[in-house]
Amino acid sequence: MSGVVVAGGGPAAHRLAARLRRYGYAGGVTVVGAEPRPAYNRALLGSVLDGRLDAGRLSLPALPPDVRQLTGVRVRGVDRVRRTVRLSDGRTLPYDVLVLATGARPRVPTVPGLVSAPGRLAEGVRTVRTATDCRPLSEGPAVVLGGGVRGVESALALRRAGHEVALVHPAARLMDRHLDAPAASVLADWLADQGVTLHLGHRVGEYTPGKVVLDDGQVLAAGTVLLCTGTTPETRPARASGLEVREGVVVDTRLRTSDPHIHAIGDCAEHAGTPGGTVLQAWEQADALARILTGRGTPYTPGRRVLRPHTPGRDVLVLPAAGPRPAPDPAESVALLDRAGGRYARLVLRDGRVHEGIVIGSASAVAAVSRLYVRDTPVPSDLLALLTGADGEYEGDGQPPEEAVVCHCNNVTRKALTDAWHSGAHDQPALAGATRATTGCGSCTSVVRDLCATLAAAGTAPEAPFGGTP
Ligand SMILES: Cc1cc2nc3c(=O)[nH]c(=O)nc-3n(C[C@H](O)[C@H](O)[C@H](O)COP(=O)(O)OP(=O)(O)OC[C@H]3O[C@@H](n4cnc5c(N)ncnc54)[C@H](O)[C@@H]3O)c2cc1C
Numbered sequence: 346m347s348g349v350v351v352a353g354g355g356p357a358a359h360r361l362a363a364r365l366r367r368y369g370y371a372g373g374v375t376v377v378g379a380e381p382r383p384a385y386n387r388a389l390l391g392s393v394l395d396g397r398l399d400a401g402r403l404s405l406p407a408l409p410p411d412v413r414q415l416t417g418v419r420v421r422g423v424d425r426v427r428r429t430v431r432l433s434d435g436r437t438l439p440y441d442v443l444v445l446a447t448g449a450r451p452r453v454p455t456v457p458g459l460v461s462a463p464g465r466l467a468e469g470v471r472t473v474r475t476a477t478d479c480r481p482l483s484e485g486p487a488v489v490l491g492g493g494v495r496g497v498e499s500a501l502a503l504r505r506a507g508h509e510v511a512l513v514h515p516a517a518r519l520m521d522r523h524l525d526a527p528a529a530s531v532l533a534d535w536l537a538d539q540g541v542t543l544h545l546g547h548r549v550g551e552y553t554p555g556k557v558v559l560d561d562g563q564v565l566a567a568g569t570v571l572l573c574t575g576t577t578p579e580t581r582p583a584r585a586s587g588l589e590v591r592e593g594v595v596v597d598t599r600l601r602t603s604d605p606h607i608h609a610i611g612d613c614a615e616h617a618g619t620p621g622g623t624v625l626q627a628w629e630q631a632d633a634l635a636r637i638l639t640g641r642g643t644p645y646t647p648g649r650r651v652l653r654p655h656t657p658g659r660d661v662l663v664l665p666a667a668g669p670r671p672a673p674d675p676a677e678s679v680a681l682l683d684r685a686g687g688r689y690a691r692l693v694l695r696d697g698r699v700h701e702g703i704v705i706g707s708a709s710a711v712a713a714v715s716r717l718y719v720r721d722t723p724v725p726s727d728l729l730a731l732l733t734g735a736d737g738e739y740e741g742d743g744q745p746p747e748e749a750v751v752c753h754c755n756n757v758t759r760k761a762l763t764d765a766w767h768s769g770a771h772d773q774p775a776l777a778g779a780t781r782a783t784t785g786c787g788s789c790t791s792v793v794r795d796l797c798a799t800l801a802a803a804g805t806a807p808e809a810p811f812g813g814t815p
Pocket residue numbers: 352353354355356357358377378379380386387388389390391418419420421446447448449473474475495579582610611612613621622623624625626627653654655786787
């Protein structure tokens with residue numbers, strides 16, 4: 346038996362290997378990763394960029410020792426007839442099942458000066474994809490290209506790290522794929538308050554080390570240019586071996602490519618016409634594939650996903666339309682805008698449930714609406730109270746109810762966190778070690794920190810077996 350070979354050493358590959366063992370797969374599992382280190386949580390890279398987290402602490406839990414891990418090695422080719430992969434170090438590995446988990450790579454815009462040689466970025470230019478990319482910047486002003494989710498997050502991270510930051514975005518509004526005009530203006534106001542200089546509706550015409558020139562002739566000082574200009578699924582091994590590829594590697598409901606011996610998961614895979622793009626989706630697919638490969642499987646059905654950009658200090662929630670848009674019905678939609686207060690909410694309802702929406706401002710409204718959407722449960726009658734966070738969702742101590750899931754990535758409830766706290770895990774890193782909360786997309790970090798503060802204020806902490814700060 347040659348077993349399972351996984352091409353790609355990111356979160357999807359890591360979760361698949363871990364789950365295969367958990368579900369009792371006894372064959373060989375080999376993970377081949379191009380980066381020099383084992384899998385780490387890419388979704389937390391913003392915290393490396395702003396200096397709050399050392400890149401060494403991004404690591405995901407160690408895989409079982411009987412999983413073979415090759416780092417710094419790339420899958421170069423696939424021989425589908427012999428069922429072997431060719432590696433960049435010259436080796437050949439046989440497989441029974443090959444899983445492509447090769448992720449995505451940053452898109453580099455064709456702006457004169459950004460690239461010094463084919464495949465090489467000019468001095469001072471960086472992408473935001475790997476732990477190496479996100480090492481802290483040297484001093485000096487930074488220019489972020491792209492005002493999508495990653496651009497907004499990166500600009501804020503660099504401001505927190507003390508840089509002068511300008512953000513250049515060709516569209517007239519920030520995060521234009523996700524936000525409507527009022528939401529984008531509330532977010533833009535807030536970024537400006539944080540000290541980010543916005544250049545919306547502009548493109549960069551040219552880069553020379555130290556400066557960028559915009560299309561209207563403005564010159565911006567740029568110690569560093571950070572490219573947040575989107576990603577492309579990494580499909581090269583799949584294309585080279587003749588698999589069906591559209592934007593990503595096309596997979597069916599069993600996450601199978603056009604070759605039944607080859608599967609694809611994560612950012613490189615295109616399921617139901619859409620490539621991946623979130624760590625939650627990558628983990629969901631990895632879990633589903635491990636079930637399928639160990640015979641427990643049902644077809645993969647994506648869960649409802651929310652978008653929670655890392656904008657510490659201002660909660661932002663985007664709920665994509667859950668299915669085809671209903672015909673407009675004023676009785677089934679609600680919107681409120683408090684631009685001066687930095688709050689905005691718009692919900693479209695269907696049959697009394699959240700169909701799509703945006704909420705900016707109130708942490709408790711974001712948490713409550715997110716939960717209603719993910720669980721597809723009926724909204725309360727007082728929508729205004731829901732959207733202003735005044736509906737008592739977080740009662741008493743201002744914390745979520747006991748059974749509420751605080752960390753959706755790792756399915757950790759408030760009760761599990763409280764129990765871990767009472768067992769001695771008294772700060773966020775210790776709770777992360779005990780429960781894995783905050784180690785996914787990281788968006789629950791502030792809720793976990795608040796919970797620690799609330800619990801600390803309410804009682805005396807016992808001894809700390811998890812190494813937390815008593
Ligand atoms: C800065 C940043 C912030 C993010 N924040 C969030 C967030 O808050 N929430 C969220 O849900 N998602 C977030 N994401 C997206 C999330 O990180 C990705 O969706 C997730 O990493 C996808 O996992 P993956 O394993 O499919 O791909 P990747 O993480 O891209 O990993 C793929 C790995 O495969 C390797 N590889 C590629 N080709 C080969 C080959 N031929 N042979 C061997 N190895 C190969 C790559 O080097 C890479 O290490 C963020 C991403 C970035 C960059």
